[in-house]
Amino acid sequence: SIMPGVVGETGIDTFLKIKSITKDIKPKLIITIDALASGSINHLNKTIQITDTGIEPGSGIGNKVNEISFDSLNIPVIAIGIPTVVDAINIVGDTINYMYKQFSFSKNNINKAKYRFTYGNINYLKEDVTIDENDKEKIFGLIGKLDEIELRKLLDEVLTPIGYNLMVTPKEIDFLIDIFSSILSTGINQIFAKSYWLFFLPIVSWYCKR
Numbered sequence: 001s002i003m004p005g006v007v008g009e010t011g012i013d014t015f016l017k018i019k020s021i022t023k024d025i026k027p028k029l030i031i032t033i034d035a036l037a038s039g040s041i042n043h044l045n046k047t048i049q050i051t052d053t054g055i056e057p058g059s060g061i062g063n064k065v066n067e068i069s070f071d072s073l074n075i076p077v078i079a080i081g082i083p084t085v086v087d088a089i090n091i092v093g094d095t096i097n098y099m100y101k102q103f104s105f106s107k108n109n110i111n112k113a114k115y116r117f118t119y120g121n122i123n124y125l126k127e128d129v130t131i132d133e134n135d136k137e138k139i140f141g142l143i144g145k146l147d148e149i150e151l152r153k154l155l156d157e158v159l160t161p162i163g164y165n166l167m168v169t170p171k172e173i174d175f176l177i178d179i180f181s182s183i184l185s186t187g188i189n190q191i192f193a194k195s196y197w198l199f200f201l202p203i204v205s206w207y208c209k210r
């Protein structure tokens with residue numbers, strides 16, 4: 001296993017490092033593990049993404065790099081990613097959508113007896129909430145008429161030119177990384193220790209060559 005670091009520290013593209021190593025070692029399979037830029041607050045440090053399409057390190061924050069994939073290396077690549085950062089565009093976009101849900105939940109339930117003493121502590125995201133399109137317009141006017149793609153595009157036009165589309169991560173990120181590292185390393189070790197990969201590899205190799 002190798003930890004190639006990032007271009008900002010090493011000055012060397014991760015793809016070039018892996019390509020150089022695989023040229024001599026000729027592995028049957030490459031497993032890459034990297035952090036991801038989350039497209040939603042809801043996925044931040046809560047999911048593990050596994051794909052066979054490879055990975056583009058740094059692409060989540062706008063860096064143009066070579067992809068690590070079967071197409072570029074001619075070796076099956078399993079990419080494992082954990083969303084550890086999220087940008088301001090997605091934070092604001094999600095917050096607006098949460099406001100719609102909170103407003104609809106309040107309008108429909110604030111006077112119900114079962115919520116009388118617990119209303120302020122209820123996680124409305126876990127409730128069955130139907131958002132009225134008219135309510136969206138009442139809250140945000142013209143912005144309330146935008147669909148999800150149009151809203152994110154507007155936020156991008158507002159924040160990116162002035163350099164305020166910041167990337168953020170939770171303050172307990174070091175603790176979370178330790179947990180995810182343990183989960184992934186244990187899972188990978190279990191797979192190879194039990195030789196499941198002998199059955200798994202031909203399937204991956206066939207799929208990548210399609």
